[in-house]
Amino acid sequence: MRTVAVVGASLAGLSAARSLRQQGYDGRLVVIGDEVHRPYDRPPLSKEFLAGALGEAELSLESDDEDLRAEWLLGSRAVGLDPRDRAVRLADGREVRADGVVIATGAAARALPGSEGLAGVHTLRTLDDARALRDELARGGRLVVIGGGFIGAEVASTAYALGLDVTVVEVAPTPLAGPLGEAMGAIVSALHADHGVRLLCGVGVKGLSGETRVDAVLLEDGRSIAADIVVVGVGARPCVEWLEGSGVVLDNGVKCGADGRTSLAGVVAVGDCANWYDPRAGLHRRVEHWTGARERPAAAVATLLAGGAVEPAAPRPPYFWSDQYGVKIQFAGHAAAADSVTIEAGAADTRDVLAVYRRAGDPVAVLGMNQPRPFMRWRKQLAAATS
Amino acid sequence: MMIPACRLADLPRGEAHRLDIDPPVSVFHTDDGELFAIDDTCTHQDASLADGWLEGCEVECPLHASKFDLRTGSVDAPPAKLPVRTHEVVVEDGMIYVQVSTDAPNLPPCVAARLAGGLA
Ligand SMILES: Cc1cc2nc3c(=O)[nH]c(=O)nc-3n(C[C@H](O)[C@H](O)[C@H](O)COP(=O)(O)OP(=O)(O)OC[C@H]3O[C@@H](n4cnc5c(N)ncnc54)[C@H](O)[C@@H]3O)c2cc1C
Ligand code: FES
Numbered sequence: 001m002r003t004v005a006v007v008g009a010s011l012a013g014l015s016a017a018r019s020l021r022q023q024g025y026d027g028r029l030v031v032i033g034d035e036v037h038r039p040y041d042r043p044p045l046s047k048e049f050l051a052g053a054l055g056e057a058e059l060s061l062e063s064d065d066e067d068l069r070a071e072w073l074l075g076s077r078a079v080g081l082d083p084r085d086r087a088v089r090l091a092d093g094r095e096v097r098a099d100g101v102v103i104a105t106g107a108a109a110r111a112l113p114g115s116e117g118l119a120g121v122h123t124l125r126t127l128d129d130a131r132a133l134r135d136e137l138a139r140g141g142r143l144v145v146i147g148g149g150f151i152g153a154e155v156a157s158t159a160y161a162l163g164l165d166v167t168v169v170e171v172a173p174t175p176l177a178g179p180l181g182e183a184m185g186a187i188v189s190a191l192h193a194d195h196g197v198r199l200l201c202g203v204g205v206k207g208l209s210g211e212t213r214v215d216a217v218l219l220e221d222g223r224s225i226a227a228d229i230v231v232v233g234v235g236a237r238p239c240v241e242w243l244e245g246s247g248v249v250l251d252n253g254v255k256c257g258a259d260g261r262t263s264l265a266g267v268v269a270v271g272d273c274a275n276w277y278d279p280r281a282g283l284h285r286r287v288e289h290w291t292g293a294r295e296r297p298a299a300a301v302a303t304l305l306a307g308g309a310v311e312p313a314a315p316r317p318p319y320f321w322s323d324q325y326g327v328k329i330q331f332a333g334h335a336a337a338a339d340s341v342t343i344e345a346g347a348a349d350t351r352d353v354l355a356v357y358r359r360a361g362d363p364v365a366v367l368g369m370n371q372p373r374p375f376m377r378w379r380k381q382l383a384a385a386t387s
Numbered sequence: 388m389m390i391p392a393c394r395l396a397d398l399p400r401g402e403a404h405r406l407d408i409d410p411p412v413s414v415f416h417t418d419d420g421e422l423f424a425i426d427d428t429c430t431h432q433d434a435s436l437a438d439g440w441l442e443g444c445e446v447e448c449p450l451h452a453s454k455f456d457l458r459t460g461s462v463d464a465p466p467a468k469l470p471v472r473t474h475e476v477v478v479e480d481g482m483i484y485v486q487v488s489t490d491a492p493n494l495p496p497c498v499a500a501r502l503a504g505g506l507a
Pocket of ligand 2: 448451467
């Protein structure tokens, strides 16, 4: 293999580039990213960076003395992949021909239809998004967050700490019921009310009102919530449009095997855009968490370098964290697989819960709120049980 | 400064013991029976490495999974970028002692600010 192109210059792309060098790849390495920034860390964008406690330099994912001997094509969007010679086509007309391609284009925030061009309306995915939102939050006022998922909840928590008047609107009856299940979703989202942040559940958003700048969020039940700033946190979609027509099979992102291989030889996918096969569950899953984007590229790169001749080690159960209102939330495993969930330590009222999810008696997931040590014990146990 | 940590008999293999000094230091007893002491606070954010995932001579931070080498203090990959200090461990009469390093610690920005400002 003489040239490898990594498309997407964020956590998964950088981790893939690092793994390539660590696994002995010595050839030409081209990293293509449409943002102009060097790889930076996204989780602080809704937390410390948004709060003003962390600067841009501290978001960098690279160390000062790091040299991957890569060609960085930043500010270059990939617009196509030619399957015959594995050529990545760029928006400016250039082409990068490669023997191996790593797809790491992540996901993009979903927007609210009809909100384009209205000032005061934000999504949060990139550094540029976070800069814009941080500057607006600094002016204070009434913030309405549409969507009570993790990003929405973190923005609400950060904005509350900055002194804004915050309302969260969630269409589902319970926020976070998808990732955490009903019972634990209710406990975690009770953090909003603890801090005087209004949470309106079970009601959809009909639209926004305002001439040039948003002034209210209109709900489907006829209510109108006055707003100076609106954050739309309604999830993300995988950035895979550029692969249409390439022969890479797309289905909720890039469909790939347990080792990251796609339907095209010499092409693997990693991170938030990859819909990996989970052999234990017998289905594909797209997991949008930091730890997977950091760890999985090692297996995908091994596949690429070995031409698919290696068995990947079983990955650990997916893990993510969130910080809300000073509470460290940690989760590992799959809540959807569970038929019961019990609180094993702490208590719901004191918001320091350690909860274990089981299926037919066997642990399948664990949730911690300010319980790092027992959480880690359970996380290890879960990994041992599923490996 | 030689600080008594705990009795060796009270620290099973695979476990860690945190000393609540400022900044805190932790002693790790590996599965192979070796003892190591490093700064307990991750250099990325305010997490206790004693709560981490101990495997061989490495401990993985409980929050964001950077791994620190107990022998050298070095870190493998982001988000943490700086090493932790290592400290000498001595066992005498079944008691574990830690000789705390005189180097400056690499504390994460939030913890460093708290210690410097004396704020709670
Ligand atoms: C605000 C925020 C907070 C988060 N907090 C947490 C948290 O607390 N815990 C947790 O576990 N996870 C968290 N996450 C999720 C975590 O950040 C992601 O899982 C991780 O960033 C995924 O990395 P990735 O490299 O796969 O994708 P991304 O980080 O999305 O990177 C993909 C990159 O590819 C680029 N790209 C896209 N299309 C193209 C193209 N056609 N050509 C070239 N480049 C392209 C994009 O611009 C982007 O830079 C958070 C995410 C956000 C946005
Ligand atoms: S706090 Fe240790 S890696 Fe982030």
